[in-house]
Amino acid sequence: MKDSTQSDFTEKIIGNMKETPGPLLEILHQIQKEFGYVSPDLVPVIAESLNVSRAEVHGVISFYHYFRSAPPALHRVQICRAEACQAMGSRVLEDYAKASLGIDFHQITADGSITLEPVYCLGNCACPPSIRIDDKIYAGVSAEIFDLLVDELRIKPLKVVN
Amino acid sequence: MEEFMSKLFVPKDTGACSLGADEVALKLEHYFESHDIAIQVVRNGSRGLYWLEPLIEIETAEGRVAYGPIGIGDVEDFIKESCWMLNKSHPKYLGRTEAIPFLSKQQRVTFAKVGIIDPLCIDDYVSHGGFVGLRKALELSPQDIVSTVSESGLRGRGGAAFPTGIKWQTVLDATGAQKYIVCNADEGDSGTYSDRMLMESDPFALIEGMTIAGLGVKSTEGYIYLREEYPLAHEILKKALRVAREANYIGKNILESGSSFDIEVRLGAGAYICGEETSMLESLEGKRGEVRPKPPLPAAQGLFGKPSVINNVVSLASVPPIIADGSESYHHYGFGRSRGTLPFQLSGNIKYAGLVEIPFGATLNDLLFGFGGGTRTGRAMKAVQVGGPLGAYLPKRHWNTALDYEAFSKIGAMLGHGGIVGFDDSVDMSEQAQFSMEFCRIESCGKCTPCRIGSVRGVELIESIRRGENLQQNQELLVELCDTMEDGSLCAMGGMTPFPVRSALKYFSKDFE
CATH class of the missing domain: 3.10.20.600 (Ubiquitin-like (UB roll))
Incomplete structure (x- = not known):
């Protein structure tokens, strides 16, 4: 079923960007910022408003690693896989993270709290290995530090306190 | 309280923050406030001495002195030992910052203000020589600006090292009312972070450099294409642009000169290839970041088909001192x-x-x-x-x-x-070579075959070599594949992926046996 909130929002931001040249990436960024992903239902809405084909809109969404077509987990954990981090043990950290979370890259933990993604450089190459959790970057991440950081992201059952 | 200090610096830079600088700054601010201690905590940029981050500096009559690293685990002790009162016997005391050999042996020109100023304080920027270049450029003819940049010998710092002056001259000479200045801030190369540091620690330098470029080639619009992986740089750039606009260093009728130039930040979406200039243009236009064949060069037909200067962050930020101090001052280095x-x-x-x-x-x-x-x-x-x-x-x-x-x-x-x-010496170079091909496979835009398919075959071949299968035959095949990718790819992604692969094969052949 089509989510009218999402399509209303989309039509509104496209209306606000009438004067913006080449606005598609900006539009997608705003949608993903608002809803966490770009629903495939919005593709025809965007295509019609910009007077381009649905294939073109889909092509752009699928080209970029950042854009998601399905709802995300509560938190995004990215592990840098690039050379500077490799030089300080990111391969080991990557294996550990997958095993510890029980998921592969691009998957979501069963409790819906974490999605694990690779990233190719966070620009923190002097303090490797680095990871990014949502918009915060952490340096020198060992397996122990990874566990500590990730544990805080887990959805925990509420405790009743008298 | 004879050695009472007024300013204490805690960097707000991705590197420093990844080591706890935000938490340290908060803790200190809270302590000073709750104990009525009149010290201002300034969030400067990073000096770039990352093994010492978070590096806390304190202003004294003899210049700034430093303590570091002061992470979350060290801040209690820093407070207990009253380090802001200049406790020189503290084990983390480093003496005068400028005298730390790693820093004193450098000659900072483009990074002269980085780590020293408050990145978002325009008065701080101006009092450290900021906007001298722009004020001078407003008095110069566009040709004089371009000639000064040409004579300085500046070459593109993004990687290709193309002479910046020639690029600017081409755009200046191009006809057309609309021209663009595009700053390539898609610093995707692993091991590089100078663009990030500059944008986070001295964003006005980039803004000033772009504005001078605009005056030089008669353009009124600039774009910064920033990668999504740099959230802090994004936040700082957006604020810096607002501050610069309010102070009329950019916008309409800059400093009452009659000239106008404005800048917009556009965010990438996680694609290494968009650091390639034509792919970046496609992405800026809201399309898939697929490489364009050259010619036409972007200087003739760039963004939205208009003549465009495309320069890297560091190239553009190098321009203000060149204009301010003359081309010779830069060229002599x-x-x-x-x-x-x-x-x-x-x-x-x-x-x-x-x-x-x-x-x-x-x-x-x-x-x-x-x-x-x-x-x-x-x-x-x-x-x-x-x-x-x-x-x-x-x-x-x-x-x-x-x-x-x-x-x-x-x-x-x-x-x-x-x-x-x-x-x-724990690195396995065959694994590194395989990763080079794998990275190309993941990040190839897919437009040309040698890159799109070559990288897939490259991964398979190196995997096979690493399993010890048909060593000689497979290595010969890998070299041929490298030739094809180098000769047949549209851009540097496919054309240069063979560089790390070949070098690993040539210099570290033992790792492939």
């Missing part, structure tokens, strides 16, 4: 045809990793050991990758090569954007 300074970035397995801005002409050994102190793990250094994921892996016998564009090109390597990644 350097070596051969590589003029000026380059901010090198020591990364990976390096003991003292950080930013080193020095003139061209020193050697890799000077950087790796003179500045870097060898590996962080304490093991022997085995390989060094220079210039990002498309740069060659160099063995010890090449570490005495002069840091100069031409000297590097002679040994089949490139300086690129100045990123230097150290590896110790």
Whole structure:
């Protein structure tokens, strides 16, 4: 079923960007910022408003690693896989993270709290290995530090306190 | 209270924050406030001495003194020992910041203000020589601006090292009412972070450089294409643009000069290829980041088909001092045809990793050991990758090569954007070669076959070699595949992925046996 909130929002931001040249990436960024992903239902809405084909809109969404077509987990954990981090043990950290979370890259933990993604450089190459959790970057991440950081992201059952 | 200090600096830079600088700053602010201590906590940028981050500095009559690293675990002790009162016996006391050898041995020109000023305080920027170049440029003719940049010998710092002045001249000479200045801030190369540091620590330098470029080629609109992986740089740039606009250093009728220029930040979406200039233009236009064939050159038909200057962050930020102090002041630094300074970035397995801005002409050994102190793990250094994921892996016998564009090109390597990644002797170079192909497979835009398919076959071949299958035959095939990718790819992604692969094969052949 089509989510009218999402399509209303989309039509509104496209209306606000009438004067913006080449606005598609900006539009997608705003949608993903608002809803966490770009629903495939919005593709025809965007295509019609910009007077381009649905294939073109889909092509752009699928080209970029950042854009998601399905709802995300509560938190995004990215592990840098690039050379500077490799030089300080990111391969080991990557294996550990997958095993510890029980998921592969691009998957979501069963409790819906974490999605694990690779990233190719966070620009923190002097303090490797680095990871990014949502918009915060952490340096020198060992397996122990990874566990500590990730544990805080887990959805925990509420405790009743008298 | 005779040595009462008024300002204490805690960097707000991705590197420093990744080591706890935000939490440290909050804790100190809270302590000073609750104890009625009149000290202002300033969030400066990073000095680029990353093994000492978070590096806390305190203003004194003799200049700033530093303590570091002061992480979350050290801040209680820092408070208990009253370090802001200049406790020189504290084990983390480093003395005058400027006298730390890693810093005192550098010649910072483009990074002169980085780590010193408050990145978002325009008065701070102006009092450290900011906007002198722009004020001067407003008095000059566009041709004089372009000629000064040409005479300085500045070459593109993004990696390709194309003379900046020639690019600007082409756009100045192009006809058309609409021209663009595009700043390539898609710093995707592993081991590089100078663009990030500059945008986070001295964003007005980039804004000033772009505005001068606009005046030079008669353009009124600029775009900064920033990668999504840099959230802090994004936040700081947006604020800096607002501040600069309010102070009329950009916008309509800049400083009552009659000239106008404005800048917009556009965010990428996680695609390494968008650091390639034509792919970046496609992305800026809201399309898939697929590479365009050249010609036409972007200087003739660039963004939205209009003549465009495309420069890297560091290139543009190098322009204000060139205009302010004259082309000769910049040109006298350097070596051969590589003029000026380059901010090198020591990364990976390096003991003292950080930013080193020095003139061209020193050697890799000077950087790796003179500045870097060898590996962080304490093991022997085995390989060094220079210039990002498309740069060659160099063995010890090449570490005495002069840091100069031409000297590097002679040994089949490139300086690129100045990123230097150290590896110790635990590295398996066949694994690194396989990753180079894998990275190309993941990040290829898919437009041309040698890159799109070649990288897939490259991964398969190296996997097979690593399993010990048909060693000689497969290695010959890999070399042929590298030839095809180099000769047949549209851009540097497919064309240069063979560099790290070939160098690993050539210099570290034992790892493939």
